[in-house]
Amino acid sequence: MNARPLMRLRLTTAATEAIGPTPHGMLSIFPITGGSFEGERLRGIVLGGADWVTAGADGTFELDLRVTLETDDSALIHMTFTGVRDDANHYFRTLPRFETAAPKYAFLNRLLAVGIGEGHRDGPVHTIEEIL
Amino acid sequence: MNTRLLMILRVTVATPRSIGAVPHGTRRTVPITGGDFEGPRLRGSVLPEGSADWLLLRADGVLELDLRATLRTDDGGLIAMRSFGLRHGPPEVIEALARGEAVDPAAYYFRTTPRFETSHPACAFLNHLITVATGDRRAEGPIYTIHELL
Numbered sequence: 001m002n003a004r005p006l007m008r009l010r011l012t013t014a015a016t017e018a019i020g021p022t023p024h025g026m027l028s029i030f031p032i033t034g035g036s037f038e039g040e041r042l043r044g045i046v047l048g049g050a051d052w053v054t055a056g057a058d059g060t061f062e063l064d065l066r067v068t069l070e071t072d073d074s075a076l077i078h079m080t081f082t083g084v085r086d087d088a089n090h091y092f093r094t095l096p097r098f099e100t101a102a103p104k105y106a107f108l109n110r111l112l113a114v115g116i117g118e119g120h121r122d123g124p125v126h127t128i129e130e131i132l
Numbered sequence: 133m134n135t136r137l138l139m140i141l142r143v144t145v146a147t148p149r150s151i152g153a154v155p156h157g158t159r160r161t162v163p164i165t166g167g168d169f170e171g172p173r174l175r176g177s178v179l180p181e182g183s184a185d186w187l188l189l190r191a192d193g194v195l196e197l198d199l200r201a202t203l204r205t206d207d208g209g210l211i212a213m214r215s216f217g218l219r220h221g222p223p224e225v226i227e228a229l230a231r232g233e234a235v236d237p238a239a240y241y242f243r244t245t246p247r248f249e250t251s252h253p254a255c256a257f258l259n260h261l262i263t264v265a266t267g268d269r270r271a272e273g274p275i276y277t278i279h280e281l282l
Contacts, residue, residue, distance in 0.1 A: 001264055001279045003133040060260050082247075084260045093262035093281050095245045097216075110194050112218055112243045114133060114264060114281055129133050131243050131264050 003129035006113055007039035011046060011067070012123040025062075026055040032067055035123065042105060044071035053085075061085040063094060075102030081115060092117035096128050135279035138263055139171030143178050143201065145273040148187070157196075158189040164201055167273065174255060176205040195219040197244060209252025215276075217244025217267065232271035242267035246278055 012034045019027040030053060035046035049067030056062065063083040070076055083094030094115035098108035115126040144165045151159035162185040167178035183201035190196060197217040204210055220226070221240025228235050244265045248258035265278040 001133060001135045001266070084262055086260055091260065095216075095262060106192070109192060110218065110220055110241070112245055112264065114245075114262065116133075 002132040003114065004132060005039060006111075006128045006130045007037045007042060009035065009037040009046070009115075009126040009128060010123065011035040011126070013051075022054075024054050025057065028053045028055070032065075032123075035067075037069060039128075041107075042071055042077075044069055046070075047076075049079075059086070059088060065094075071102075071105065073104070075100060075105050077102070077105060077108060083115065083117070085117065087119075092119070092124075094126060094128075096126075134282040135264070136282060137171060138261070138278045138280045139169045139174065141167065141169040141178070141203075141265075141276040141278060143167035143183075143273045143276075145185070154188075156188060157191060160187040160189075161185070162187060164199075164273070167201075169203060171278075173257075174205050176203055176209075178202070179204055179210075193220060199244070199246075205252065205255060207252075207254065209250060209255050211248050211250040211252065211255060211258060213246055213248050215244040215246035215265065217242070217265070219267065219269070229269050234270070237266065237268040240269075242269060242274075244276060246276070 011032050014031040014033045017029040030051040032049045047068040047070050051063055051065040054062045065081045067079050068076060069079055078099040081094040081096040085092045096113045096115050100108055112131045113128050115128040117124050117126045144167050146163040146165050148160045148162045164183035165180045179202040185197055185199040188196040200214045203213055219242040225235055225239045246263045246265055250258055262281045263278050265276040268275040
């Protein structure tokens with residue numbers, strides 16, 4: 001598979017809201033309070049959002065994130081991803097998607113991407129690549 | 133991005149059903165009539181019952197694909213597969229595809245992101261895999277080369 005860097009996304013999070021055991025597993029909501037993103041073609045800040053995280057019985061987490069990005073030239077980008085986090089196997093991978101109305105960033109509407117996540121004390125960092 | 137081959141999936145399709153103009157674009161559904169898959173760790177066939185691709189042609193000319201298929205491994209395990217994808221390219225290439233012509237898959241963008249669910253112990257590793265696929269649209273149905281994201 002060929003890919004090229006799209007951005008590095010840093011997220012800051014607030015205290016987890018533990019919904020508890022639901023029919024699909026243990027649901028926790030990680031509010032996203034801010035952050036930043038930077039790549040060759042776009043950079044800016046994270047306005048906020050959240051990640052809905054469901055822990056399965058086997059200890060893996062299913063991720064379902066929604067955030068709004070604001071570029072340094074004031075375009076808004078709706079970003080979502082689903083993903084998997086399996087700490088026992090050091091596997092933290094996501095499938096980001098983007099929607100924007102800004103013509104300059106319309107290329108985001110037309111691509112699929114993958115992310116490699118890393119947990120940091122102040123929040124996760126995602127290295128996102130465009131699938132070519 | 134490090135990846136390794138998971139499988140090559142060939143599906144055969146029937147005539148699309150045109151749902152028409154819907155709020156988000158133009159909707160077609162494509163029944164899947166069968167197929168097969170093969171990779172280093174698993175192989176088997178595609179079950180036609182309940183397998184189809186839901187296509188949405190957006191206003192910006194991008195085709196969204198939302199495929200759901202049931203796979204059966206050669207040792208009898210059932211796997212529920214779903215994959216979201218995008219397809220787009222130069223108008224003349226997309227028109228040639230629509231006519232059923234053979235087109236070099238490098239001439240257009242056709243990528244999908246399959247996810248899998250199974251209770252079959254031999255395939256349990258699929259449940260937590262993020263995968264990406266390149267598609268090759270043939271007249272008889274698409275061929276997906278699916279790579280596991282390592």
